[in-house]
Amino acid sequence: MSNDSTSRTDAEMWDDRYRESDRIWSGNPNSVLVREVEGVKPGRALDLGCGEGADAVWLARWGWQVTATDISRVALERAAGHAAEAGVADRIDWQWHDLGVSFPAGEYDLVSAQFLHSMGDLPRERILRQAASAVAPGGVFLVVGHAGFPAWEKNPHPEVHLPTTDEVLESLELPEGEWEVLLSGEHERVQNDPDGNPTTRTDNALKLRRRR
Template sequence: MADETVSEAQFWDARYAQSDQIWSGNPNSVLVREAADLTPGTALDLGCGEGADAIWLAQRDWRVTAVDISRVALDRAAKHAATAGVRDRIDWQQYDLAASFPSGTFDLVSAQFLHSPGDLPRERILHTAASAVAPGGVLLIAGHTAFPTSEHSPHSEMRLPTPDEVIEDLDLPEGQWEVLVKEEHERVQTGPDGQLTTWKDGSVKVRRLG
């Protein structure tokens, strides 16, 4: 974050306030691919943004706790959920995950592109997320593993771990977890100017043994 006097919440509120919509409105492809066949239960969506993932889950009969640091994003997401007819299936909660974490356990904990240019302790948050997975439940993580080579990033100091590094950071107790997915893949994204950018992403899916 360029201005260290600005809090994470202020930064993201300002980012969301710049326009009526900053994300595509579609659920993340990793979530759609990896959660489509899971039995619906309770889900925790970390860094829910404008709510597309939470709404997709709710439409498939999940009970979702969706958290974000930005009140602007949460208010926008709640309106989208009402429009989609799933308002009663999602509990929107404001959290600074660097300071606190939702209570309880969940059948699915999803962290899709939980990155921030600010001081976000991502590894610690994901380690805590693993402890919030119920026996038999799944932790699903997707994130960038590298910035596009064609793009000069102002946040080049941001750590973008590989799936192997994510698994290592989670430090899962031996014999208590099963690694289901650990892979890297490329994703083409269309920017607001219509330019295509190829991102290298990684996904990790682990199940807590019951």
């Protein structure tokens, strides 16, 4: 664990967030992950910022061997329980990481970064560059993020920049000729606001394949 006080504060912030209720996410895998990975031959997968584990459990059910990491120990404990309930505990390695300080070892056929945003001190660009380097030749890197704040957000956070896929791609600083872009663009999805009313949100997705 890092000795950096900011990192500890980020971990505590997320632990407190997860303690607010027994489940803060839907329990369903992210739709872009399902759309882009379903039917792909399973191998080794890395799930960055796994939260309560819905994506990792879904991948494991489809035969992937998953390394799943989060900064919240509360979330990881909850995720491990969901994996046990689903009968896939043996296919998932849950690891605690402050990704700005430490990163899972190894190479992966799929690296998934779904909504890797934080109000804390998250060096997102550097983390994503390290994530790209963890993709094995022939493997896929899938980055999904918010393209804007939700309509019900009364106090947008001007200090938080939500990058476009072009900005993400540029920040990765990938060697020329070693990667191909399979998907880049925005999409809409329906999400309930805090009062339970459905509203439309805009997200974006970048999917890359490493050629060598």
